[in-house]
Amino acid sequence: MLLMPISKVRPGMRLGRRIYNEDGLTLLGEQVELTETLIGRLAAHGIDFLYIDDPRTNDIYFQDLLTxxxxxxxxxxxxxxxxxxxxxxxxxxxxxxxxxxxxxxxxxxxxxxxxxxxxxxxxxxxxxxxxxxxxxxxxxxxxxxxxxxxxxxxxxxxxxxxxxxxxxxxxxxxxxxxxxxxxxxxxxxxxxxxxxxxxxxxxxxxxxxxxxxxxxxxxxxxxxxxxxxxxxxxxxxxxxxxxxxxxxxxxxxxxxxxxxxxxxxxxMLPHQALEVLFTGSGTLYEKQKLELFRDKIAIYPIGVLVRLSSGESGIVVDLNSSAPMRPIIRILQDADDQELDAPYEVDLSKRLNLVITEVNDVKLSLLT
Structure with a gap:
């Protein structure tokens, strides 16, 4: 599934994960087809991102922390x-x-x-x-x-x-x-x-x-x-x-x-919020606590679209707890933005020559 900004969600796409109402109950279930009206209502309720079903990544599974x-x-x-x-x-x-x-x-x-x-x-x-x-x-x-x-x-x-x-x-x-x-x-x-x-x-x-x-x-x-x-x-x-x-x-x-x-x-996405937090390192927040926090946060959440320094783009499919800034990416498009017939995965913790340069088409700076 893809984690997409709601501004890029289009009618006909299907939800990859449930949406809950204020009682914690399911409001919209998985595989619900989104219409222009539904997208508008969700945006009006302050939802900025949606998990969208995608056949190229339908094997991705992750569990909620709470039952x-x-x-x-x-x-x-x-x-x-x-x-x-x-x-x-x-x-x-x-x-x-x-x-x-x-x-x-x-x-x-x-x-x-x-x-x-x-x-x-x-x-x-x-x-x-x-x-x-x-x-x-x-x-x-x-x-x-x-x-x-x-x-x-x-x-x-x-x-x-x-x-x-x-x-x-x-x-x-x-x-x-x-x-x-x-x-x-x-x-x-x-x-x-x-x-x-x-x-x-x-x-x-x-x-x-x-x-x-x-x-x-x-x-x-x-x-x-x-x-x-x-x-x-x-x-x-x-x-x-x-x-x-x-x-x-x-x-x-x-x-x-x-x-x-x-x-x-x-x-904001996690990496953007962490960049803001780190501007207060040593003044607003303790540097050591920020570093420990960063090491436990999924900076690049599963499902988010990224572009690498090689020009290739893909989706985060798994996390590396020992290297949170270097997740595992499934490459879906080459450097010319052409869809690959055979997507493959790259573990950034083992490919140190590659870095993430964009998330959801937004260029980013590297966290210190």
Whole structure:
């Protein structure tokens, strides 16, 4: 299957992977034929990329990190809980978070168990969802990224639970913000940006006294926008004054924000987001943490179209965990863009003279 920008998807193409609705249930199944109307509706819902069926690559298979049951339960729990907190705020009722800790611990246990079955896998979120609110999917994505990384680096089960809860609930403070500011499509005014920044403190206040939520998880909500040079918020903390968990979550939060559709811009591909992150190496984020993050992320996701320095083009069909920037490519076209009668595969980890120069027809610079 191909991972294509929705701008290049044409009527008559068929889905290669399911699309989920906000309840985590299948909205459009595999092999559904796309029409101009369907493509338009998906684009209107903020979907920038689709997996498209392609007979030249129909042997490619990759497994979601979460089971359907876990995804559905996690998505519904996040949505229902966050909506209730929002409703209480709008109605000026005392915000009730009773049992929040117990509910999310159960969800996180399921997430940790699922990720444990894939702990050596490259991190690649493969589910595409139509969500009515960016906040819900973002919270789950950041939790998956952060927990997977923490697991890879040997965190204990108790530590995984704490950093997992902190990442899952890092943005719960946004439930306290005015919807018109939170979902504004245009540039924020200075006053509106100041309002947005308060979500870190709001999140801490919601979580700090919550039974079954470790105080460290509340500090993750408070500190995930702090940066090591002191330029972050809300307290302008520097370096090691920022808790390690919050430093990890800050990277995952920024990465997912860039690779997910927002109301004011389209999603980036992983390599583009990583290039942006690395511009903040040593100032916003620790260089070592960025390098570890890069080594666990599928920089070039399976299914993405690439061009090599040889001029040939093809599709990423597999990943090299020991060399994430050098995946395995199935060459489909020669340097003159002629389709090959007999496509063949090139392992870039063994062909060091070749590099990827374009992804989805966009030229790229090499990551440092």
């Amino acid at each position: 359907d049951e876990t995804r559905i339960r996690a998505t519904m729990e996040i949505r229902n809980t966050f909506r209730k907190v929002m409703d209480d705020t709008v109605k000026r009722k005392a915000v009730s978070t009773y049992q929040l800790g117990k509910q999310f611990r159960n969800i996180l246990t399921m997430i940790i168990d699922d990720l444990s079955d894939h702990k050596d896998a490259m991190i690649m979120l493969t589910n595409i969802s139509v969500m009515d609110d960016y906040l819900y999917q973002h919270s789950l994505n950041v939790c998956i990224y952060t927990t997977m990384l923490a697991m890879s680096y040997g965190f204990s089960r108790d530590e995984l639970m704490t950093i997992g809860l902190g990442s899952l609930l890092h943005d719960i403070g946004k439930t306290q913000l005015p919807t018109d500011v939170l979902k504004k499509k245009g540039k924020l005014t200075d006053s509106e940006y100041a309002t947005i920044k308060r979500h870190a403190e709001y999140g801490f206040q919601l979580l700090k006294d919550e039974p079954n939520i470790p105080l460290l998880a509340a500090h993750c909500a408070l500190q995930h926008h702090e940066r090591i040079d002191g330029s972050g918020y809300p307290r302008n903390l520097k370096g090691m004054d920022i808790h390690e968990y919050a430093r990890w979550i800050g990277i995952a939060d920024s990465y997912d924000a860039m690779t997910t559709h927002r109301v004011y811009r389209n999603a």
